[in-house]
Amino acid sequence: MKQFKTIIFRLRKAVEQKRRLFSASEPDARREELLNLAVLHIDNLEKQIPAEKFFETTHPNTVKTILKNYKLAEDVVMDEINAIQESYA
Numbered sequence: 001m002k003q004f005k006t007i008i009f010r011l012r013k014a015v016e017q018k019r020r021l022f023s024a025s026e027p028d029a030r031r032e033e034l035l036n037l038a039v040l041h042i043d044n045l046e047k048q049i050p051a052e053k054f055f056e057t058t059h060p061n062t063v064k065t066i067l068k069n070y071k072l073a074e075d076v077v078m079d080e081i082n083a084i085q086e087s088y089a
Contacts, residue, residue, distance in 0.1 A: 003067055004049040007074045011042045014081050034084045041077045045070070 015038055022031060048070075055063060 001049070001052055001055055004070060007070060008042060008046045008049070011038075011045070011074060011077055011081075014078060015039055015042070018081055018084060031084060034080070038077060038081050038084070041080065045073055045077070 015035055018035060022028070022035075050058075050066065
């Protein structure tokens with residue numbers, strides 16, 4: 001469970017870092033919209049974290065597979081966040 005929450009924490013931190021980075025530059029509605037979209041994706045990932053009971057009753061290999069898929073989703077969202085910066089570099 002902790003690993004899932006760590007992923008969410010890293011993603012939220014990345015978005016906030018981008019917001020701080022962009023706050024020094026000219027305001028841009030499209031960039032803000034993209035950051036907000038990334039936040040929505042993070043919120044959706046957070047909602048998909050299995051309940052604590054799931055981890056107690058599910059085979060460890062199943063949990064590993066779900067965590068692997070979750071990490072792939074993390075990579076996709078991180079790519080989205082990084083693409084926002086690259087498009088304005």
